[in-house]
Amino acid sequence: MEQYRTRPPQYGTRRDTPPPPLPPQAARGANGRPARPAKPGGTSRPGPARVRPPVQAVRRLPNPRLTGLGSGLFCGALMFLLGCVDALLFGSSLTVYGVLFIPVCALTARWIRRGDLVTAPVVVPIAFAVGLFPVADSSGGLFGRLMGIFTALATQAGWLYGGTLVAGSIATVRKIRLMNRRPSGNRQS
Numbered sequence: 001m002e003q004y005r006t007r008p009p010q011y012g013t014r015r016d017t018p019p020p021p022l023p024p025q026a027a028r029g030a031n032g033r034p035a036r037p038a039k040p041g042g043t044s045r046p047g048p049a050r051v052r053p054p055v056q057a058v059r060r061l062p063n064p065r066l067t068g069l070g071s072g073l074f075c076g077a078l079m080f081l082l083g084c085v086d087a088l089l090f091g092s093s094l095t096v097y098g099v100l101f102i103p104v105c106a107l108t109a110r111w112i113r114r115g116d117l118v119t120a121p122v123v124v125p126i127a128f129a130v131g132l133f134p135v136a137d138s139s140g141g142l143f144g145r146l147m148g149i150f151t152a153l154a155t156q157a158g159w160l161y162g163g164t165l166v167a168g169s170i171a172t173v174r175k176i177r178l179m180n181r182r183p184s185g186n187r188q189s
Helices: 053-059 068-089 094-111 114-131 141-155 157-181
Strands: none
Touching: 068 094, 068 114, 094 114, 094 157, 114 141, 114 157, 141 157
16 A cells, blocks of 8 residues: 655755855855855844943843742842831831832832733732831730731821832733734734
């Protein structure tokens, strides 16, 4: 019994073999001078455009991608650390703590993975509350500490909402840019 081919033959050269050498006539350009050798990879691309120094500085910054859990741990640990620093250096100033909270929210929303963008505005308020432990008023034992945390959450709601808004805005802009980058063929009408 004869077996038929189920796959069409592969034409062309294999990618892992180098191209055959050119004949001597092809080594000269149209003007008769020797042609410059081509760059490896086939096509010649223009050199990189000159980039301004501030842009280069931004490109050198780390660009990690955190999962939802990783962003929560990062934000919570950093806010707790900043709360400890605030308690040591600034005497537990809630205003300093709130000002430090805003860039942490921006970093968290910027460094979170594309698939976990929804978690950015969720983890930052939790991290705000975690960081209040060293900053909140601690008179009266455990009950006094809890009352200090609730009081700080109530009085510093502006910083809490502002940081959540920053994280939500950055995550929303990133999601919109991600959806606009997808090819139009994958979108459903």
